[in-house]
Amino acid sequence: MNKPSDVQLEFATPQGAYSAAFDKNTSVHDVIQQVRTALQLPSDAAFELWFGDKRLEPETRPLNSFHLPNPAKVTLLATGSGV
């Protein structure tokens, strides 16, 4: 059960849809790490967290500092370049 201080995030990830609750003080970096672990994403790849057209950065910032809706639909975007 979610605590009142939790933020529910509904992710689109490279492995599909994923949903989890995080304490509002969790940093974006830690959110990415927890999802990476839960979904066994490749350890040698980098990912960014986006809410719509806004990247959640710097990743040291906690979730509550971004004033996201609750729940929030976010995207875990794999890095890579177009050339």
Added chain:
Amino acid sequence: MTITAASLVIQPELQALQEVAKERGWLFRQETEHEFVLGLGCGTEQFFLRVDLTDYRATPAAWHWYNPQTNALDQSQDTPRGGTFFHPSGVICAPWNRLAYQSVNPKGPHGDWDIRGNWVAHANTGGTRTLVAMALRIDHELQLNFAGRLA
């Protein structure tokens, strides 16, 4: 449907893509065992991709821009431009797109990439190693970098 080694690899990725498509309101339609259509919105614009998974993952998938009314592939009016992924040649320029390889597609920008190489390990692939990751990247580029149609 016959279960093949290829379908065992592809089906979990297609299921994951279908999940995300449903959640994001994208059109997803599997046409054959090795082909699907994806529809993405961009403001008031709609774009469609027809993706050929022949020999995927040994070789990258082929991400064609598609017109569902005419069934035409890779026409300028159905192709977005903008950013670094939507190349002026009309090809999504990334190692995970077979069409970016000039040895496969004359319009492919990259004569320097080897289609027999390991696209997953290519530096420009980064973490974009699944069909969902590729679709998310294309959608992301449409939302952030769309600058109109090629024609």
